[in-house]
Amino acid sequence: MADLLLTASSGLRAFQQALNVTGHNIANVNTEGYNRQRLEINAGTPQLSAGGYVGTGARTVSINRVYQDYLSNQLNNSHTAISKYNNIDVYSTQLNGTLGDPEVGISAGMQNMFATWNTMANDPTNTSSPRFLLDSQAQLAMQVENYDSLRNDLIEQVNGQLSSSATQVNRITKELVFLNESLGSLNQRKELPANDLLDKRDQLVKELNKYMDTKVFQNDDGTIDVYTSDGKVPLITDNRAMSVYTKESPFEKYDAINGAPIKNQQLDLYIQMPGTGRETVISDSIKGGEIGGALAFRKDQLMRAEDELGLSVAGMAIAMNAQHRQGFDAAGVRGADLFSLNGKEPVLMNTASNYSNPSNTGTGSITSTGTPTSEFAYKLTFNGSSYDVTDAYSNRIISAGVTTAALSAGLTNFNGSGVTLTSGAGTPAKGDSFMVYTTTDFHKSLEQTAYKDTRNGGTLTNNDITINLNKSGLSSNPTDLSNPADFAQVQKQLSLLQPRTYSMTFDGSNYTISDKRTGQIIPLDSTTAAAGVTTLRFEGLQVDIDQTARQIKPGDKFEFRFLDDAMSQFSTTQLVPEQVAYRGTDNSGVPLAIGNNVNAANMASLQDKKILTGNQNTFKSAFSVMAGNVGTYHRTNEVSMETQEAVNSQLIQLKDSMSGVNLDEEAANMLKFQQAYQAAAQIMQASQRMFDTIIGALN
Secondary structure: OHHHHHHHHHHHHHHHHHHHHHHHHHHOOOOOOOOOEEEEEEEOOOEEEOOEEEOOOEEEEEEEEOOOHHHHHHHHHHHHHHHHHHHHHHHHHHHHHHHOOOOOOHHHHHHHHHHHHHHHHHOOOOOHHHHHHHHHHHHHHHHHHHHHHHHHHHHHHHHHHHHHHHHHHHHHHHHHHHHHHHHHHHHHOOOOOOHHHHHHHHHHHHHHHHHOOEEEEEOOOOOEEEEEOOOOOEEEEOOEEOOOEEEEOOEEEEEOOOOEEEEOOOEEEEEEOOOOOOEEEOHHHOOOHHHHHHHHHHHHHHHHHHHHHHHHHHHHHHHHHHHHOOOEOOOOOEOOOOEEOOOOOOOEEEEEEEEEOOOOOOOOOEEEEOOOOOOOEEEEEEOOOEEEEEEOOOOOEEEEEEEHHHHHHOEOOHHHOOOEEEEOOOOOOOOOEEEEEEEEOOHHHOOEEOEEEOOOOOOOOHHHEEEEEOOOOOOOOOOOOOOHHHHHHHHHHHHHOOOOOEEEEEOOOOEEEEEOOOOOEOOOOEEEEEOOEEEEEEOOEEEEEEOOOOOOOOOOEEEEOHHHHHHHOOEEOOOOHHHOOOEOEOOOOOEOOOOOOHHHHHHHHHHHOOOEOOOOEOHHHHHHHHHHHHHHHHHHHHHHHHHHHHHHHHHHHHHHHHHOOOHHHHHHHHHHHHHHHHHHHHHHHHHHHHHHHHHHHHO
16 A cells, blocks of 8 residues: 555656646746746656566656757847848948939939039030039038938947947846856756756847857856857856947047047947957957947948948049149139048149230230239239239239339239239230239148057157048149149049058058958059158059158058048038139140130030049949949848848747747646646545555454
8 A cells, every 4th residue: 555655646746746847838938038848757666576566656857948959049040140130221221211322312413513514515604504503513512411421320320339239248248147157056066957047048148149149158067158159259258257348449530620639430349358358359250130230231331332432422523623623714714623522721832823815916924933822813914005913803903004114023922922923025915914823732632641540659640641642643733733644644543543441550661551341452553752751652542651750660550541531521612603614725725715615515524434443434333333332232131131030930930839838738738737636646545545444454
């Protein structure tokens, strides 16, 4: 009877435990990350009797999770991929909406501006055309500014997400360390696995993968180490969480206009490596999750779009400035820059230009010497006995009755301009006129300065390094482009520009230039040094490094953001309709007749000329390439997102079928275990009655 009682009681204990496990499963049917549990019941050790081995009932072995490591890892990988693509989509949708359509925004602004040049070419003397032209340029500048505002907003969004995500990563890793301590302690006491704690830990790892992709290593003591997915950066090691934090890029430059440094704006993620305490950038080790998505969007779409759009807009501005300088305005003054790429006021050249009106009948001439201190345009007209000097635009008299003797002797610092006007050889005829005017430096409106790594050991500042269009091959007076050969040389260098942001590193003797986004090494066309200035030339650019006052040290780093800075500081400089240079020139470099439209036609034709990227693209097609890349990236990301969502849905279904709680199944188990429990209780009762009968018989 005793054996029967023990057998029944073992069944009662086993089925009670089974009912507890089943009830626990049912209670957690909606618990995120819960894996159903199953009680393992084995037969008790049989005992030898006269009739052979007799069973001793049941014994509970363990409560196991219905869990598959490989499936959990696949779900984590899918989860981190979905988080990445969803996050990219948030940003990419905004950028694609602004730049993905080549028929709106900046592209439409370019097209509208060239249309006004066509109108002027068709009717060059129409006084409304220059005003409409300047309005279209102002509208284009506003559209570029609107894009720049969106770009800055996207950068702020990315930076904000990186900071908040880093906070969440630190929260999760601290919770994992706490669970590690609990599980490790249980393991040391040789207790059975704490299934619910394991579920919670797995759920935290899954949540961590929402923010970044990770690799988990299982330790013998039951704890886990967590690394970035490339295995290079520890997030949890020796059961210690490494704090992740964000910092601004160390590259900045001082803006003399605003009197403050301009930050690179880019945030990166850092940790201090265990053992060394060395601060390390970990951004490149993160490929998945919301952080990986934000970083991928910034690098693969936003930075690329910045440089490609910069090439289209800056290339257009450079080409139009150069072409505009080939013509003359209504007053007979050579065209100046239409756009600035650095936000600075035009810089006067150190000499003034002059010419004799081609309709003159006399042999007289006028020369100018000295360095101009202000902008002017003087028209000198010989009235038969003396010269009248007027403002070429307003016809306001500046000086009347200037004698030939006085002009022959030289009008020093005439009208406070810093320039001396002198008559040359020959005799003027009555009605002959001469022009003297100032011009501005072509390259000064393009010039950019470098970004300096604030950790550099050298004293060289960002303003000691200037980036410009390559000036090699230009004439002795290259800054006004009055020489047609200089114009052709500018176009040649313009065709070599590439949509890149550059990094420069100095190793103590050599400079290495690389593409910041891809890391590609860029070969130098030439390196020259003179009077303390080292000049590097590559891909249509010229970098001048001035060490006359300060020095660069080995390991120092700088960045060149020529095209991106050009976009940020793009503005119009031509604000006076009368100064639109629509007229062409004759072979001697003087303007053709007032009604001439040669330069207006040349300006309009720039729209269809393949000037950029090795003479393969027009400004519009370069913009279309950029827009196409933005749209393709956006659509590719959408397809990847949809694919991953489908894969994730299948994995969840598979996991639920294996590890999820099925209420129908649990209800059936509940009934089965309840009936078994009741049956075991009946055995207990039968055993009790038999025992009572025997006791009664003995009495």
